[in-house]
Amino acid sequence: MSTDNLLTTLNLTCPIVQAPMAGGATTPKLIAAVSNFGGLGSLGAGMTAPDTINEQINQIKALTDKPFAVNLMVLSAAESTTFDTSMPDWLSGYYQKASIEPVLADKPAQLFDEQFQVLLDNPVAVASFTFGIISQAQVDVLHAVGTKVVGTANHPLEAKAWADIGADAVCVQGAEAGGHRGGWLAQSEQDPMGLLVLISQTKAITDVPLIAAGGIMTADAIKAVQTAGAALAQMGTVFLTTTESGISATYKSELLKVANGQRDGRTRLTRLFSGKQARGLVNDYLEQFAAYDNTSLPAYPQLNAMTKPMRAAAAQASNPEYMSLWAGQGVSQVQALSVHELMTQLTGV
Amino acid sequence: MSTDNLLTTLNLTCPIVQAPMAGGATTPKLIAAVSNFGGLGSLGAGMTAPDTINEQINQIKALTDKPFAVNLMVLSAAESTTFDTSMPDWLSGYYQKASIEPVLADKPAQLFDEQFQVLLDNPVAVASFTFGIISQAQVDVLHAVGTKVVGTANHPLEAKAWADIGADAVCVQGAEAGGHRGGWLAQSEQDPMGLLVLISQTKAITDVPLIAAGGIMTADAIKAVQTAGAALAQMGTVFLTTTESGISATYKSELLKVANGQRDGRTRLTRLFSGKQARGLVNDYLEQFAAYDNTSLPAYPQLNAMTKPMRAAAAQASNPEYMSLWAGQGVSQVQALSVHELMTQLTGV
Secondary structure, eight states, X not given: OOOOOHHHHTTOSSXXXXXXXXXXXXXXXXXXXXXHHTSBEEEEOTTSOHHHHHHHHHHHHHHOSSOEEEEEEOOOHHHHHOOOSOOOHHHHHHHHHTTOOOOOOSSSSOOHHHHHHHHHHSOOSXXXXXXXXXXXXXXXXXXXXXXXXXXXXXXXXXXXXHHHTTOSEEEEEOTTOOEEOOOOSHHHHHSOOOHHHHHHHHHTTOOSOEEEESSOOSHHHHHHHHHHTOSEEEEOHHHHTSTTOOSOHHHHHHHHHHHTTSSOOOEEEESTTTSSOEEEEOOHHHHHTGGGTTSOOOOTTHHHHHHHXXXXXXXXXXXXXXXXXXXXXXXXXXXXXXXXXXHHHHHTO | OOOOOHHXXXXXXSSXXXXXXXXXXXXXHHHHHHHHHTSBXXXXXXXXXXXXXXXXXXHHHHHOSSOEEEEEEOOOHHHHHOOOSOOOHHHHHHHHHTTOOOOOOSSSSXXXXXXXXXXXXXXXXXXXXXXXXXXXXXXXXXXXXXXXXXXXXXXHHHHHHHHHTXXXXXXXXXXXXXXXXXXXXXXXXXXXXXXXXXXHHHHTTOOSOEEEESSOOSHHHHHHHHHHTOSEEEEOHHHHTSTTOOSOHHXXXXXXXXXTTSSOOOEEEESTTTSSOEEEEOOHHHHHTGGGTTSOOOOTTHHHXXXXXXXXXXXXXXXXXGSOOBOOTTGGGOOOOOHHHHHHHXXXX
């Protein structure tokens, strides 16, 4: 029976994990600010080249001596290196109409094994994983370099699988959560569980310490998930609008518009951007191609790579309607604050 | 600023509301057992004829002198009395293939005004409402006969609307909840909010006391929603498998099979049974006609009346695959217990 949790073993002074958000949101400054406050900052490194991950780890270490996490996306070498399917017609049609040349990267995603090696060469306090599960041997080598291991689950069986290979904690991510869902079993996609249900059913089958994620925006919500049985609360969307966040001005502005009542805060779980379920603000792209969301789409990371030229062109043009505006259901409660101001509010310090 | 809540004004001794579940689940015995324990039992009377509602109220009053609630579905006279659309082809085709004569009732639903009159003639402690909102005048006449008024909301704006007309409390029903969703705004259907998010965003715009519903199955979950800011926890699915529940043996058996790992516990929000979003166990009917779920379907109560002959025939044949097996996402935690045993467990008495 595990009785400790990351709060105690890492000497965190507040029960807040800043969610790893790949794509540039989680700057070294953001992560260090969270960890220096006493929470656990996390680098969303899943889409980052190994050398850059190493550099960013060094940058964070220069800004804080407190523990922080690095998050990777578990993908096979085959998934990451080969375009094994062609672009859907509706997407080719979009590129043609928008006069954008869909130049694809040389490979759909970074190589997981190379990213993982960085964590062995330049160890961090916590390594967390999404999109799949690693092997027991990989957990063991991380433990051997002094790194705690955190898995991600959208379903109790995924949490159990992580517990069974010795994960130190599991992030249970409810359907409310923004961005990509971290699970991999079919059950995760077919009936996305609300956070409270997920905590309750996970506790019924494993005693691994839980980090609760999904729609948590306030001090009361943090206390609520702790009461439900989670050790820590993981929050993503609420950090996107902080001063230290690395998202584009366009993206940040759309999130704050929701909070100000200037934009519809409706979110949707969609596979249209990447091939894998993720929650974001409904925009023109999601509305225009909604009919294709439940069709057979190229899987992650294939479709993600295929929509990248579109997203890049939209970002370049400051056009939020063809960018991925990842956000959780709690988005209407974002605020423009520094990390210190936000965490002071969340912890009632 | 309202500071009291139903817990104090009704002298409840435990923070549990047994959800109103129309269709026979909420027997007078079940309701009285909940209220006698110190919670708030609720009669799901939305689909019941006025005379029968009156009789059932008398039966409950004979079994308990404690407060209980009666729940009605807010429908217009036009919606309730006229079949204004024809049966979808796929459903006609099903009836033909199954050799079932789809004999429709003389009207799609009971008349709300006649049901409402019963609550004035034979007053109860609490009147609760789903599917729509009543008028301020109707709230006033209920108050005049000593009845507290509870609305149902799936979206913060619906809760606000109930608060604005003087409701004494609002049941905020998260996406996790089984059975029909009680809201009526387009936002409720487009982005069904998880319970914690719904509580948090509702508290941000109104101080009306909240009853939290959706996936709550355990003592810890009750405490969690109270920590999040709800006054009471409303639970439905967990009462369906009690000894006092009035659901069919077939339905009860399928729910318990999920808890025993003998049936997939996957649920789905679907409009295929009634025209209005409701959550139930995935069965052959939902799989077979899944492609029609997001098409233009006859609205509630039209489609509900049209699928009734199918559901009745399936119930007659003890065939769960063409019955509506309403259940929340917490369904895997149901137990075969008496109400007294269940509530003892939930309250730690």
